Amino acid sequence: MTAKHKSFSRGYAFKNFEGQPQDNFLQINIPEKVIIPLKQGFGDEVPPIVKPGDKVAAGQIIARDDESVSSPVHSSVNGKVIQVEQVNYSGREINAVTIESDGTDDFQKLDGFSSEWENLSAEQIGRLIYLSGAGSLGKSGIPTGFNSSIISPRDVENVIIQGVGSEVHNLSLEVLLRDGHLWHFIVGLKILKKLLTNAAFHIALDKSAKNLITEVTDFLADTDSFGIYSLKPKYPLDYDEVLIPILLDREFPHGFSSANIGVIVLDIQAVLHVYEAVAQGKPLIERTIALCGGGFRERPHLGVRIGSPIEHVVKDRARQDKELRFIRNSSLTGEALSDLSSPVDRTFNTIIALPEDTEREFLAFARPGFKRDSYSRTVLSALFKDGSDTFQKTCSTNLHGEERPCIFCTFCENVCPVAIIPHHLFHYVERDVIDETLLSLKIFNCIECNLCSYVCPSKISVGQYIKQGKQKLLEEGFECPSGGFELKAVEKLKSLK
Numbered sequence: 001m002t003a004k005h006k007s008f009s010r011g012y013a014f015k016n017f018e019g020q021p022q023d024n025f026l027q028i029n030i031p032e033k034v035i036i037p038l039k040q041g042f043g044d045e046v047p048p049i050v051k052p053g054d055k056v057a058a059g060q061i062i063a064r065d066d067e068s069v070s071s072p073v074h075s076s077v078n079g080k081v082i083q084v085e086q087v088n089y090s091g092r093e094i095n096a097v098t099i100e101s102d103g104t105d106d107f108q109k110l111d112g113f114s115s116e117w118e119n120l121s122a123e124q125i126g127r128l129i130y131l132s133g134a135g136s137l138g139k140s141g142i143p144t145g146f147n148s149s150i151i152s153p154r155d156v157e158n159v160i161i162q163g164v165g166s167e168v169h170n171l172s173l174e175v176l177l178r179d180g181h182l183w184h185f186i187v188g189l190k191i192l193k194k195l196l197t198n199a200a201f202h203i204a205l206d207k208s209a210k211n212l213i214t215e216v217t218d219f220l221a222d223t224d225s226f227g228i229y230s231l232k233p234k235y236p237l238d239y240d241e242v243l244i245p246i247l248l249d250r251e252f253p254h255g256f257s258s259a260n261i262g263v264i265v266l267d268i269q270a271v272l273h274v275y276e277a278v279a280q281g282k283p284l285i286e287r288t289i290a291l292c293g294g295g296f297r298e299r300p301h302l303g304v305r306i307g308s309p310i311e312h313v314v315k316d317r318a319r320q321d322k323e324l325r326f327i328r329n330s331s332l333t334g335e336a337l338s339d340l341s342s343p344v345d346r347t348f349n350t351i352i353a354l355p356e357d358t359e360r361e362f363l364a365f366a367r368p369g370f371k372r373d374s375y376s377r378t379v380l381s382a383l384f385k386d387g388s389d390t391f392q393k394t395c396s397t398n399l400h401g402e403e404r405p406c407i408f409c410t411f412c413e414n415v416c417p418v419a420i421i422p423h424h425l426f427h428y429v430e431r432d433v434i435d436e437t438l439l440s441l442k443i444f445n446c447i448e449c450n451l452c453s454y455v456c457p458s459k460i461s462v463g464q465y466i467k468q469g470k471q472k473l474l475e476e477g478f479e480c481p482s483g484g485f486e487l488k489a490v491e492k493l494k495s496l497k
């Protein structure tokens with residue numbers, strides 16, 4: 001078996017930005033208290049089954065609902081429940097359980113796990129993944145036969161493993177897979193194959209990770225169920241809507257989920273969680289999170305208990321001499337973390353700290369520099385094709401200029417990963433033309449990646465205008481067209497809150 005190369009002509013490659021995470025891993029202390037949101041990852045919020053005063057063990061299920069599309073949620077520490085109440089989390093009012101930790105780090109293992117996982121049935125594997133909480137990972141969950149996804153394991157036709165970091169800052173696969181974890185990843189894949197028996201597996205890896213590609217290829221040489229692909233990292237390859245057409249050569253039903261066409265997309269950390277659940281009995285109580293961005297003095301990869309307050313994770317490592325903006329997972333689309341007392345959850349991969357920089361620069365757009373990034377290659381940093389350690393590009397919150405009129409440069413059109421015409425849509429939405437014209441321009445195909453805003457030399461928030469246009473259309477009663485696809489479990493998807 002050899003890796004096949006796949007290319008993507010659209011999108012944009014972010015190269016040589018400062019603030020990449022360092023090449024080390026540290027386990028951080030267990031915090032004095034954790035706040036566990038009862039909706040994490042894919043699926044509905046689940047009701048609590050503990051109350052204030054209850055003693056709980058790390059790994060114990062504290063919330064579940066086997067009837068709804070959801071996965072159980074666990075305590076990540078040994079300690080005592082001190083509060084169960086509604087909190088505002090990621091812009092939603094949801095219940096959360098606050099637990100005072102006793103500081104011990106052991107955890108309760110899942111019943112029925114086995115290092116000899118080959119002896120487990122597909123149903124036993126599904127049950128372990130469901131009970132571990134790993135079933136909530138990925139944008140469609142992992143189908144287990146226990147309501148963790150909208151489709152059943154036998155309906156999965158393709159599984160894609162996303163191993164191409166395409167963001168400005170990315171968690172390092174090299175760090176994630178060292179110290180024997182590469183083998184855990186390989187076993188995790190084989191466990192998933194036993195569960196999702198009808199599925200073909202496709203593993204997408206960064207083409208520059210040559211050693212990793214060789215090792216994965218060698219480890220999987222004894223089976224023909226796995227295809228391995230190498231891709232150049234280009235944003236936004238981490239969107240299912242982009243990766244599925246490239247790897248499977250089929251269209252994505254925009255406005256729906258990959259599970260509606262029988263495809264499950266998971267990242268490498270999700271496969272490691274599957275391994276830990278089934279072969280080691282470890283529930284999903286911990287994530288590896290990389291600190292990124294010029295706002296951190298040091299940027300290790302950290303082993304973090306779920307529910308740890310963000311301030312517990314970033315303290316002592318963030319710069320004190322600058323005002324910072326903390327962002328979860330993506331500089332282009334991630335949520336700004338305004339309340340650092342709020343917790344990390346199962347979906348965190350990176351915490352990015354960018355210096356707040358609003359200083360106005362006269363004629364900013366006409367001031368090229370070695371440390372600036374530009375789609376049009378008009379800045380001096382373009383001289384260093386693959387980057388330079390001396391002139392690493394900077395990344396702050398400064399827009400470096402005010403919004404100006406569209407100059408029809410078509411940069412936004414060139415990069416748009418779903419081949420729609422952002423500047424046309426922007427002009428209609430800006431003039432408040434909210435009608436079928438937007439549908440004919442395929443506005444609902446927009447995946448809200450914000451790349452159009454990033455490349456726009458006129459500083460127009462093109463992506464935000466398009467998002468507003470979609471919301472206004474829905475308010476006026478227009479629907480996202482299903483495009484004639486034969487879709488699975490659409491009603492279940494719609495019923496998810």
Ligand code: SF4
Nearest residue numbers: 416446447449450452
């Ligand atoms: S139009 Fe949508 S999909 Fe295209 S670049 Fe802009 S935000 Fe991304």
Ligand code: SF4
Nearest residue numbers: 406407409410412456
């Ligand atoms: S990138 Fe900006 S200026 Fe250029 S066409 Fe798009 S909206 Fe207009």
